[in-house]
Amino acid sequence: DKPRVLVLFGGRSSEHEVSCLSARGVLWAIDPDIYDVVSVGITRTGRWTLMPHGVPRTREGTLPAVPEDGETVTLVQTRVGPRLMLLPDDVDAGAADVVDADRGRTVDLGGIDICFPVLHGPYGEDGTIQGLLASVGVPYVGADVAASAIAVDKRQMKHVFAAAGLPQVAHDVVRRADWERDPEGELARIEGLLEYPVFTKPARQGSSIGISRCTDTESLRAGVEDALGYDRVVIIERGLDGVRELECGVVGNDDPVITAPGETIHTGASFYDFDAKYLEPVKLQCPADVPDDVIERCRDYAAQAYDAVGARGLARVDFFYLPDSDEVLVNEINTIPGLTPQSMFPPVWEAQGVAFRVLIDRLLAYAMEASEESA
Ligand code: ADP
Ligand code: MG
Ligand code: MG
Known part of the structure; x- marks a missing residue:
């Protein structure tokens, strides 16, 4: 059978x-x-x-x-x-x-x-x-309860990445209860910590839903309000301009295999928002056209990020690459990355000779392997 x-x-x-x-x-x-x-x-x-x-x-x-x-x-x-x-x-x-x-x-x-x-x-x-x-x-298939919960929550994910020594963008958190008590105080506190532009994000969402780029007090206020509609915790990040977005695919359990990063090249939209991700044609470059040492840093950080949250099966680890300062920062890990024909995860594997069907077959095999180990 x-x-x-x-x-x-x-x-x-x-x-x-x-x-x-x-x-x-x-x-x-x-x-x-x-x-x-x-x-x-x-x-x-x-x-x-x-x-x-x-x-x-x-x-x-x-x-x-x-x-x-x-x-x-x-x-x-x-x-x-x-x-x-x-x-x-x-x-x-x-x-x-x-x-x-x-x-x-x-x-x-x-x-x-x-x-x-x-x-x-x-x-x-x-x-x-x-x-x-x-x-x-x-x-x-995929990460267990704890790893999934950490990875999906940008606040917890950032704590775990920080503990692992991974480089990340400067950020702060706004809690709904504090915001409702004293929005002016929260705005002043954020402005004292981070320079504009900043990004506001619900702690637990994906596909850029609820994310805004804010350039002044009023747009920050609107951004926080919007994100609080999705979550009681909002992440405020220093906004990076002129950034390139690189993403590595990871599959496997204890000794995961990591792809060279692909690059998402977005034209038109001010950042890679929901429309850019799913409605407009996006250009994916696999592997990314970046120096070899940038590729190596991405792979190395991807392995550390996967291990830090305790992921299994698969994940996509996303980076910000700042060509001017030659910095690679870890943005996030997604434990069930998009698998649509527009998504990055399938083509980074195809670029290394792993066809989508083979990839899906391996994911099922890793899931069986993980369940046998834990038995
Ligand atoms: P999601 O989990 O919804 O994908 P991300 O944190 O990846 O959330 O943010 C979505 C997109 O917004 C990113 O791919 C990037 O284009 C843009 N973005 C997010 N944070 C920043 C930032 N700090 N600086 C510049 N762009 C950002
Ligand atoms: Mg995400
Ligand atoms: Mg993302």
Whole structure:
């Protein structure tokens, strides 16, 4: 019998659509000769629903929208292992006595051997889904609960990177409670610590959602307010001008393999915002056209960053390269990097001769390996 892979996508985060784009490629890439695949979409409200679509014929494109009225499924531990269950139709209590008996039964949809959570951001990349999978005993692709939670939270990530001695951009934090008590005091404090421009970011988001570049007190105020709409903690960073953005792919467990960095070249947008990432054509240069010692520093920092947060399986480590001062700063680590055709993670591997299908196959193998070790 072939191992059965559960592909989870969609989800509650603002990156729902990005996840659907990533998941299409993953479903396309999983080798049907080796694995059976079951696809479950998570709605924006967090309900799991069985997706009846088959294997996509092409990698490009998205998946059918996760239907709000689809049938609910759940993953449970049973005497014979973790299994996917189709739940009875939701019943409105007053009508319970007229419900068709068949529709009132839970249906076993079979065992699950491994899960590929293709989910970005909160409730997917942050350790919550990983905790659910771990508790029912399903091995999964990617970082464990603790590493996911640290990596998704820019404040905790920065603490861990600082402890590992990694170079980062100067930053500070604003907490919602302090802001609500004394916004003027918070603004004055930030202005005393960091020069404009600054970037404001929600601590736990991705895809540039809630991020602003601020150049004066009023735009800083607006930036903090906006970011506080996503998280009770906001990161304020010194804004770097004339910066180049390099990103390394990492896969593996104890001895991860690290790619040469690729470069995202953004034209038009003032920074690499959501539109630039997904709606406008972006130029990816793989490998990046930078001096060899910059490539080596990126790889070295990527290995340290991966180890520092305790990542497993895969991650993308992102850098700011300042050509004038020849500095490489670590920006962030993403434990479920975008896997869309516009994303950086697949082509940095292709540039080293690892095709997308081979990459996905390795990720599933690393997940099995990690679960055997921990057993
Ligand atoms: P996300 O997790 O949403 O990708 P990032 O911290 O990577 O958040 O920021 C998104 C983008 O915003 C970066 O890729 C970069 O283009 C720009 N950016 C973020 N921080 C800075 C900074 N301190 N200086 C200059 N540009 C920045
Ligand atoms: Mg990110
Ligand atoms: Mg980023």
